[in-house]
Amino acid sequence: MGFVGGFESKEQVIPNVAVIGATGAVGEVFLRVAEQREFPIQELKLLATSRSAGKKIRFRGAEITVEETSAAALATSDIVFCSATSEASKKWGPIVRSLGTVMIDDGSAYRMDTNVPLVVPEVNGDDLEWHEGIVSIPNCTTTPMVLALHAMKSVATPVRVTAATYQAVTGSGTAAAAELREQIEALGSGEKIAVPKIYSRQIAMNVLPQVDDFDESGYTIEEIKMRNETRKILHQPGLPVAATCVRVPTMVGHAEVVHVEFDHTIELEALYSALSEQTGISISTNPESYATPLESEGNDLTYVGRFRLDPTVPENRGVVFWCVSDNLRKGAATNAIQIAEELIERDLL
Numbered sequence: 001m002g003f004v005g006g007f008e009s010k011e012q013v014i015p016n017v018a019v020i021g022a023t024g025a026v027g028e029v030f031l032r033v034a035e036q037r038e039f040p041i042q043e044l045k046l047l048a049t050s051r052s053a054g055k056k057i058r059f060r061g062a063e064i065t066v067e068e069t070s071a072a073a074l075a076t077s078d079i080v081f082c083s084a085t086s087e088a089s090k091k092w093g094p095i096v097r098s099l100g101t102v103m104i105d106d107g108s109a110y111r112m113d114t115n116v117p118l119v120v121p122e123v124n125g126d127d128l129e130w131h132e133g134i135v136s137i138p139n140c141t142t143t144p145m146v147l148a149l150h151a152m153k154s155v156a157t158p159v160r161v162t163a164a165t166y167q168a169v170t171g172s173g174t175a176a177a178a179e180l181r182e183q184i185e186a187l188g189s190g191e192k193i194a195v196p197k198i199y200s201r202q203i204a205m206n207v208l209p210q211v212d213d214f215d216e217s218g219y220t221i222e223e224i225k226m227r228n229e230t231r232k233i234l235h236q237p238g239l240p241v242a243a244t245c246v247r248v249p250t251m252v253g254h255a256e257v258v259h260v261e262f263d264h265t266i267e268l269e270a271l272y273s274a275l276s277e278q279t280g281i282s283i284s285t286n287p288e289s290y291a292t293p294l295e296s297e298g299n300d301l302t303y304v305g306r307f308r309l310d311p312t313v314p315e316n317r318g319v320v321f322w323c324v325s326d327n328l329r330k331g332a333a334t335n336a337i338q339i340a341e342e343l344i345e346r347d348l349l
């Protein structure tokens with residue numbers, strides 16, 4: 001089966017690719033992004049559980065049958081994208097590694113492992129150089145924030161970060177999107193809303209100050225991920241980061257309000273200039289022309305805006321801003337494909 005993409009050069013590696021979780025919210029977007037970016041693929045295997053085995057999915061005009069994930073199905077791959085569950089990552093990661101293949105993992109299973117790079121290519125692509133067969137992508141709230149912080153670091157070093165998030169339901173997968181749709185339909189037709197299965201409370205017409213489970217400190221796992229992942233990606237292991245992650249009834253696009261304290265006085269114009277030069281960022285300096293989750297949906301940019309000096313931080317060392325990006329694309333699928341492109345470019349497969 002030949003699915004050669006848009007790379008013409010003879011020296012270009014054209015990998016065999018497997019996607020674990022091809023039927024999920026991220027998996028589906030992954031295939032569309034691969035088509036749009038003309039990511040080169042020789043042979044493509046679409047994998048999931050026995051629940052979805054036999055399903056047909058179209059890719060570049062061909063119909064591919066989904067298979068149950070197995071070592072045999074992974075054996076011929078050069079790159080495995082895993083966008084399933086932590087259990088699946090933990091089961092298949094060591095097998096992929098032992099096959100000499102590279103796994104790019106969307107989940108949290110390996111993100112904090114010291115021998116696994118956690119990468120946003122525009123920020124720390126060089127960390128790919130020390131991969132040992134597994135590369136993780138960050139949580140979909142971490143990625144847009146670190147992209148902005150990375151750009152700002154060329155002006156001043158962040159010494160404290162606080163954030164509040166407004167996260168869309170597709171961040172919890174296809175079942176959560178279905179739950180929101182069902183609740184909206186029930187409300188529209190005056191029916192009783194069924195007991196929620198994905199979230200602890202009704203999500204339609206509501207917001208939930210909880211993303212994932214709580215730990216003993218009172219923070220949620222999502223909030224702890226934002227702290228730890230930001231430190232790892234920015235190479236600032238002691239950076240104080242406090243987040244409050246909130247689920248809101250939007251379908252796609254995670255938004256955040258971020259407060260940053262810097263090591264020295266900053267001017268907004270200098271931050272604007274640094275952010276304008278950052279690949280992957282679209283900046284608005286007009287407070288009224290902010291982007292919303294709806295505008296972020298379907299593209300790969302992180303939109304930043306609503307910049308203000310933070311009067312609670314002395315000496316003009318603080319800034320507050322808004323950012324939003326498509327959680328399924330730059331927050332997951334696009335970042336994973338960019339990592340694969342970078343691995344090919346750097347001859348690291």
Ligand SMILES: NC(=O)c1ccc[n+]([C@@H]2O[C@H](COP(=O)([O-])OP(=O)(O)OC[C@H]3O[C@@H](n4cnc5c(N)ncnc54)[C@H](OP(=O)(O)O)[C@@H]3O)[C@@H](O)[C@H]2O)c1
Nearest residue numbers: 021023024025026048049052083084088107171173174332
């Ligand atoms: N959604 C986001 O915005 C986002 C962003 C960044 C990272 N992620 C991460 O990406 C991963 C997938 O998220 P999602 O939102 O796409 O979830 P989802 O919509 O629930 O899809 C899960 C996918 O994984 C497959 N799967 C489940 N258990 C499996 C197993 N044991 N072996 C192989 N395949 C298995 C499912 O297959 P079946 O069809 O057979 O059930 C389905 O294809 C998660 O780790 C998530 O944390 C998600």
